Amino acid sequence: MRFLFIAALITIPLAGQADTARKATLTITGNSTCNHGGRIDVQTSTDVIPLTLPPVDGPVQGKGKYSVSGTLGPYTLSGPSASSGHVRDDSDLVLTYGQWNYNGEWMNSSAPFVPTQGQPVVIPLDPGAETVVSFTNAGPPEAPCTGQMVYKIDFTRETQVWQVSLPGHVRLVYHNRYEQVDPATGVYSPLNYTHGFTFRYKMAAEVTLEKRKGSWQYKSGTVTQAQVAPEYEQAPPLYQVTGQSCARCNKVAALKGTAIGGTSDGKTLTLNWPDIRPAATVYSKFAMKCAPGPSFSSCQNKIKYGTSFSDDEGYFLWRAGEQVLPLQDGPHAFKDGKPTNTSTLEIVHNYNLMRVK
Incomplete structure (x- = not known):
């Protein structure tokens, strides 16, 4: 006893x-x-x-x-x-x-x-x-x-539960200027050509805050949506696209269901999105008629064997992990980037927060 x-x-x-x-x-x-x-x-x-x-x-x-x-x-x-x-x-x-x-x-x-x-x-x-x-x-x-x-x-500790959605995109296109030759007349004229990728994201997470030591703190979070899709654009359509692939897009998709860290002081929220950088590749062949001259043989090879263009995107998730969000229901948008003579960079994060508990 x-x-x-x-x-x-x-x-x-x-x-x-x-x-x-x-x-x-x-x-x-x-x-x-x-x-x-x-x-x-x-x-x-x-x-x-x-x-x-x-x-x-x-x-x-x-x-x-x-x-x-x-x-x-x-x-x-x-x-x-x-x-x-x-x-x-x-x-x-x-x-x-x-x-x-x-x-x-x-x-x-x-x-x-x-x-x-x-x-x-x-x-x-x-x-x-x-x-x-x-x-x-x-x-x-x-x-x-x-x-x-x-x-x-x-x-039971006092908690808050927030749903955070994050659609957005990164658009990176390049501005090139070529001297095109009229095959019939042999006359040269300038040709402005723009091409590149827009990486479109759909991300979301559910986050729980917990009151400790009299103040709200980040407790846990889960990624509930994770998608990225690269879209190729070109103007004018000099190349006929025959295929497209994306490296590390599957790593973004694999984030769904995984834990995500973060910080909060009860007034703001920051999410630690992992720094994954997708890389897109487009396969194509030249769609225009080759002009006579020194580059004729190279042009013919582009038609016969095709060519490819690749670019990666290292902004979206990295920047999303640095943005401080007010803990308020509603949208919180962040935009960055500007055009130059050689390229245009556009970064858009359209956060939306909703408290569900």
Whole structure:
């Protein structure tokens, strides 16, 4: 049996303000085997104690009910119980006191698994967290016990859940100027040619924020949509497209269902999108009539054997991971890029946030 001695009940004020305190349940379960001079007693116990947790730091106490049963007899006991300690930095529940009441008397055990000031039991302050205290040949020499006690804390932290959608694109096209030759007249004239890719994205995530130490913090996130599709454009259509491929587009798609990190201060949100850089390739053949002259043979080869053009995109996810989003329902757009004489870069992120819990 549990070995007890009489002690007075220590009264500690409840901590925390009524509007910010959190209800919790401390459950202590025990399993042990005790040797009473060759007679074996297998003992199991359960102790359930309601608690009120302060928002960040402060003392904690509660009264509950215990029950214990043993095989030597057999026997069952039950009655009121008490436990106390304090919350440390909203990170740990530190138990420093535990009692059972038997036949109207409060009895505090000297067993090594019972929390005291000098031998506290520390439970991480996370919903469902447990601390296991094991012991061997504990108690009086005439009835040593071996087993374990499991201390478990159950409570609910305040959370927010946000759905974040991120459609957008990166358009990168190049401006070239050629001297075209009229095959009939041999007259040269300038030809402005623009071509390149637009990488279109559809990304989304669901994010959970959690209140810790009195403030909102990023807890977890999951990517719920991940797509990218490169589109080739050219003007005028000098080349006939015969095929297209995309390297690392599949890596973007594979993000769906994976975890995504982030940061939040309760007012803003930043998501740690991974820096994946898709590369698109288009296969084509020259669609115009070749003009006579030094480049005629090369032009003919472009028609006969075809050619290819490749480009990668290293802006969208990298930039998305740097953008600070106000935690407000609605759209939050970011645009960047400008045309030059040789190219046009356009980067568009159309974030939309919606709180769902």
